[in-house]
Amino acid sequence: MAYELLTLERRDDGVAVVTLTNGKVNPLSRELLDELRRAAEELADDLPGAVVITGGDRIFAAGADIAQFGGPDEAAVIGPMFHDTIGAFAALPRFVIAAVAGYALGGGCELALGCDYRIASDRAVFAQPEILLGIIPGGGGTQRLARVVGASRAKEMCLTGRQVKADEALRIGLADEVVAPEDLHDRALALAAEVATGALLAQAITKRLIDEGLSGSLDDGLAMEREGFVEVFRTEDSQIGVKSFLEHGPGKAEFTGA
Numbered sequence: 001m002a003y004e005l006l007t008l009e010r011r012d013d014g015v016a017v018v019t020l021t022n023g024k025v026n027p028l029s030r031e032l033l034d035e036l037r038r039a040a041e042e043l044a045d046d047l048p049g050a051v052v053i054t055g056g057d058r059i060f061a062a063g064a065d066i067a068q069f070g071g072p073d074e075a076a077v078i079g080p081m082f083h084d085t086i087g088a089f090a091a092l093p094r095f096v097i098a099a100v101a102g103y104a105l106g107g108g109c110e111l112a113l114g115c116d117y118r119i120a121s122d123r124a125v126f127a128q129p130e131i132l133l134g135i136i137p138g139g140g141g142t143q144r145l146a147r148v149v150g151a152s153r154a155k156e157m158c159l160t161g162r163q164v165k166a167d168e169a170l171r172i173g174l175a176d177e178v179v180a181p182e183d184l185h186d187r188a189l190a191l192a193a194e195v196a197t198g199a200l201l202a203q204a205i206t207k208r209l210i211d212e213g214l215s216g217s218l219d220d221g222l223a224m225e226r227e228g229f230v231e232v233f234r235t236e237d238s239q240i241g242v243k244s245f246l247e248h249g250p251g252k253a254e255f256t257g258a
């Protein structure tokens with residue numbers, strides 16, 4: 001599929017890398033959101049082992065394309081586009097890692113929040129600065145940020161628009177790892193490659209249970225886990241993994257992804 005504002009690379013190690021290439025600041029214009037959604041659909045149709053989403057060295061993504069804002073009519077189109085696009089990556093039944101080298105602002109922060117895991121360079125900066133435009137986050141920020149950093153910190157960030165640097169992002173759980181800028185892509189690719197050779201169906205069940213479980217009650221989540229625990233034993237990889245452990249000890253299984 002042809003893309004103009006991003007690249008989609010499928011590597012031999014099973015990792016797919018999506019790189020935003022929309023000019024210097026990577027605004028998440030309608031056109032880029034459309035391409036991102038198509039890329040997520042392409043990945044869903046032919047699943048890789050894991051996904052890395054990254055942007056520019058200085059700017060991961062500067063958020064929604066502010067030049068495309070207007071009034072409520074435009075917002076009624078742009079908001080669902082953000083939700084659909086970020087939701088499409090969030091729903092991929094694979095580990096999706098954001099590799100954030102620089103500014104992840106507004107929709108850029110929300111795209112990173114839609115990923116399962118965020119690796120940041122020590123130059124990364126996260127913010128939900130919409131309030132400084134007199135508006136609110138529309139790409140999931142009020143919901144996903146609060147689930148990641150807690151309600152009070154999310155409110156403080158969204159109500160001030162304050163920029164959160166990498167060390168603080170790590171401390172509050174917004175970044176899961178912080179590495180030197182020159183190590184960012186290698187680290188993200190190495191983690192993705194490690195996961196890509198794992199028990200992919202078990203990973204998919206795990207991701208679904210954690211995401212869906214967090215939206216409901218503990219009891220409902222535990223009920224879902226009981227079902228998932230039965231479901232996972234129907235996979236070939238569960239037989240391979242258990243047999244390998246009993247015969248050769250831990251960590252030696254070679255999974256097929258089936």
Ligand code: COA
Nearest residue numbers: 025027059062063064065066067103105106107129130133
């Ligand atoms: N949408 C549209 N254009 C944007 C943009 C955005 N989200 N972010 C930056 N730009 C444009 C600027 O208007 C500027 O355009 P110009 O060259 O025609 O004047 C160009 O990108 C470079 O931006 P500039 O601010 O001059 O660069 P910088 O390196 O000093 O700062 C940012 C880069 C990303 C830190 C800064 O532009 C910024 O804070 N952007 C806004 C982020 C934001 O509020 N996002 C939430 C949107 S809801």
